[in-house]
Amino acid sequence: MSQIELYDAIFRRKSVRKYAPGELESGLMTKVVSNLTSLRPLFPEIRTELRIMTNTDVRGMFKVDAPHFLAFFSEVKDGHAANAGFMMQQMDLFLSANGIGSCWQGGPKPIREVRGVSELEFVTMLAIGPPAGDPHRSIAEFKREPLAKISDVTGSDELLEPARLAPSAMNNQPWFFTGGDGTIHVSTARSMIVDRMNQISAGIALCHLWLAATHSGKSVSFRSDLSAQANPPKKYSYVSSLVVG
Ligand SMILES: Cc1cc2nc3c(=O)[nH]c(=O)nc-3n(C[C@H](O)[C@H](O)[C@H](O)COP(=O)(O)O)c2cc1C
Known part of the structure; x- marks a missing residue:
């Protein structure tokens, strides 16, 4: 996806908290997974890992009921949280540009049983899924x-x-x-x-x-x-x- 499409999504995106039943269609999920390797870091020296998780892998306050979650793991160094925001926002915009619902999740965390999928520390996650309504809005609604x-x-x-x-x-x-x-x-x-x-x-x-x-x-x-x-x-x-x- 081009940077112009990501830029355009800035003016239309919104947090999606209601999802249609079922998972993301498999072609779209393939697109999501292949986009993970194209994210540009803010601080390239910080090691990071991204993992797709299911609804039952995630628990916590303010969780939205989405079928998938994208979890961000990182080395803990100066700037690692800002680096997570910088990289995951490229995903948020990518998802919006593709008509996929997403919502930042600051409260929820991976459950203990899956936290060990990465040797790095869990930082934050995005909920992902087919939106129940329009995943876009007008500038006046911001x-x-x-x-x-x-x-x-x-x-x-x-x-x-x-x-x-x-x-x-x-x-x-x-x-x-x-x-x-x-x-x-x-x-x-x-x-x-x-x-x-x-x-x-x-x-x-x-x-x-x-x-x-x-x-x-x-x-x-x-x-x-x-x-x-x-x-x-x-x-x-x-x-x-x-x-x-
Ligand atoms: C770091 C971060 C954590 C957030 N955590 C949650 C959350 O746990 N649950 C939730 O429903 N929304 C969460 N949000 C979404 C914000 O509430 C939302 O982005 C904000 O209200 C602005 O609305 P908009 O995304 O529709 O522009 C989070 C957003 C960010 C950036």
């Missing part, structure tokens, strides 16, 4: 904060607007964007309780930023900016910076 509340960058709205529309745990939109002149620094709200979830959500916003920058035809890279890292907005922690050429 419930998000205005750009002015989540950014002090001027002149990069074409990149920040897609990031603004990103999904986040409990829709808390924990990100803040700073910088300018071709560099956007991404920070996320610090929290005693949902810090890891906020890191994942920041990775999701970075995925939307990256797709928007690529869509603009410019060269794009990520880097750790030492100055931005040392001076994040108050009560936020720095995650990564996107450099648009």
Whole structure:
């Protein structure tokens, strides 16, 4: 699937919590599985593994009743949760672009009996299945904060607007964007309780930023900016910076 199709899905996707009876049709599941190897990492040095699971393999709060789940396992290193958000959001958009229902699952976990399928640590998962209704929506139906509340960058709205529309745990939109002149620094709200979830959500916003920058035809890279890292907005922690050429 092209990056343009993923970019277009940003403006139509939604969390699907009601699924039609039965499993995903086998041709579609084959497409899903083959897409797993095309995901780009945010931090390529972090080892990761993705596993498809069944409904009975998964348990926990706020679980949706989907036939399949995609579980993300990772080495635990600085940035691993943001890396999970960045990679899994490419899947979320891929699923939406293919008319497949999906929903991020921060509460549920693989049951003990299947957690050992990977030697890496379980981080997060997506529910997947045939949607019971329309898996898409119009821009007017997104419930998000205005750009002015989540950014002090001027002149990069074409990149920040897609990031603004990103999904986040409990829709808390924990990100803040700073910088300018071709560099956007991404920070996320610090929290005693949902810090890891906020890191994942920041990775999701970075995925939307990256797709928007690529869509603009410019060269794009990520880097750790030492100055931005040392001076994040108050009560936020720095995650990564996107450099648009
Ligand atoms: C990291 C993360 C964890 C989430 N966990 C759950 C969950 O456990 N159960 C659920 O129903 N929705 C979950 N969501 C979905 C959010 O509630 C949803 O993305 C948000 O309300 C915005 O709605 P939208 O996805 O339709 O744009 C999660 C989303 C993210 C990004």
